[in-house]
Amino acid sequence: MENETLETIYTRRSVRSYTGQPVPRESLIKILKAGMAAPSARNIQPWAFVAVTERGLLDGLCERLPYSKMLDKAGAAIIVCGVPGKDDVYGGKYWVMDCSAAAQNILLACHAMGLGAVWTAAYPNEDRMAIVRDIIGVPEDIMPLAVIPVGIPKDKGKVTDKFREDNIHWERW
Numbered sequence: 001m002e003n004e005t006l007e008t009i010y011t012r013r014s015v016r017s018y019t020g021q022p023v024p025r026e027s028l029i030k031i032l033k034a035g036m037a038a039p040s041a042r043n044i045q046p047w048a049f050v051a052v053t054e055r056g057l058l059d060g061l062c063e064r065l066p067y068s069k070m071l072d073k074a075g076a077a078i079i080v081c082g083v084p085g086k087d088d089v090y091g092g093k094y095w096v097m098d099c100s101a102a103a104q105n106i107l108l109a110c111h112a113m114g115l116g117a118v119w120t121a122a123y124p125n126e127d128r129m130a131i132v133r134d135i136i137g138v139p140e141d142i143m144p145l146a147v148i149p150v151g152i153p154k155d156k157g158k159v160t161d162k163f164r165e166d167n168i169h170w171e172r173w
């Protein structure tokens with residue numbers, strides 16, 4: 001591959017099966033730094049992150065979040081949260097895009113570091129957001145967007161090429 005960054009982007013896949021080993025704090029800090037390197041409207045950075053490594057908390061989330069069962073063997077989880085209060089210039093309308101960019105950077109950083117990760121949705125599902133608030137203590141004015149389990153991958157995932165010529169329109173639709 002001509003370029004390592006492109007290789008990382010092209011080969012990232014959702015990884016849902018992990019060995020159960022812990023993820024070191026230094027790795028989590030690098031991953032969070034990647035999250036915070038994301039673009040945001042007017043550079044407002046309306047985000048906050050909760051890094052979870054305690055087994056009891058990971059198990060609690062695993063038990064109650066219906067689509068995050070892979071947390072049982074994850075070494076950590078990163079919860080990407082929106083802070084709409086910081087985003088008041090835009091009437092709180094941009095935090096979802098800003099935080100999604102941060103979440104994608106986190107997924108890419110994990111992959112670049114040989115870790116497996118997957119975006120599991122909290123927002124916009126009120127029930128799942130309430131579960132995250134309850135277990136993690138996220139305040140009412142902070143929006144849990146995504147719970148990203150992170151772990152040492154159990155197996156080498158299969159890479160599929162998602163490039164579709166028919167998704168592209170050149171010049172006009």
Ligand SMILES: Cc1cc2nc3c(=O)[nH]c(=O)nc-3n(C[C@H](O)[C@H](O)[C@H](O)COP(=O)(O)O)c2cc1C
Pocket residue numbers: 012013014015016067068118119120121
């Ligand atoms: C907004 C969003 C929500 C998602 N929610 C879940 C989820 O709750 N559980 C899950 O296992 N995967 C979830 N995914 C991962 C997708 O299923 C996955 O990205 C998609 O199947 C494409 O596969 P890939 O990531 O391997 O390219 C979510 C992805 C996005 C972007």
